[in-house]
Amino acid sequence: MSHHLFVDYSGIEAPPAAPGQFLLMDEPQHSRYRKPLVGKFTVRRMRLLTERVEQVTAEHLDAMEKAGPPVDLVTAFAKPIPAIMICELLGVPYEDRGSFQGNIDKFMDGETSDEDLIAAYTAVQRYLAELVAAKRANPTDDVLSDLTDSDLTDEELQGMALVLPAAGFDTTSNMLALGTFALLRYLSVATTFYRVALEDVDLGGVTIKAGTAVIASLNTANRDPERFADPHALDLRGEYSGHVAFGHGIHQCLGQQLARVEMRVAFPALVGRFPTLRPAVPPEEVALRPETADIYGVKSLPVTWDV
Helix, strand or coil: HHHEEEEEEECCCCCCCCCCCCCCCCCCCHHHHHHHHHHCCHHHHHHHHHHHHHHHHHHHHHHHHHHCEEEEEHHHHHHHHHHHHHHHHHHHHHHHHHHHHHHHHCCCCCCCCHHHHHHHHHHHHHHHHHHHHHHHHHCCCHHHHHHCCCCCCCCHHHHHHHHHHHHHHHHHHHHHHHHHHCHHHHHCCCCCCEECCCCCEEEECEEEEECEEEEEHHHHHCCCCCCCCCCCCCCEEEEEEEECCCCCHCCCCCHHHHHHHHHHHHHHHHHCCCCCECCCHHHHHEEEECCCCCCCEECCCCCEEEC
């Protein structure tokens, strides 16, 4: 284990996480926000959503077939499916979804200027504040409305409502596109996470002092030769249980069941509808997202098929 992965931040006071944004919190604050959401992302509820995912997927495959090749798989398929599902879970009205998704895109793509980034973030925060107020006044059949029955404040609900599209839209949309390019464990959309030790701990023969930040590389762990027999080979029939693409522990991806449903439906439907699907450009010309993006993926994926 390389010592350069450890950075000593002891003595530096980190700013507190914003209310509701539990991804950046430790216990007990973390559970206060996560626990009310856990029941909304159970395996059972995701099974009930499968039919809707199948419907949305089929609609976008129909549109691709009607348009004919070539198409950009990112805009035609990978982005709209998880975007629709997240908006429906939050109860975002149909007429608001275009601007809402566009602003989420801007502060997740890693290429937006600081000025536009601030403008997009401010617009999303303003919209979510209005959405929370609307759900309190007139609850509908969605996760955000369900949460208005809790003891969470409007500010906390707004923060939680920001976590869901930020963590569940950009990730899955990139996994659908990147996963079509090369599947699952082989390429991960979430590459690194940072954690700070709250006390001294021994890990892999190294003592990590309290206050030291640790950079965990998920994509490297997913190619661990001690865990996978041939870690750098893409074997679609391989057994990949134990991967950490969804994280691990108390911060393991809350929406992983929804992501799994979307991928289990979308990948087979895509290749089932277009069995001759292939890149419309040489693989080396596919534009990948910059390293500055929070989530790895492809910016566009031109594909074609035999008509």
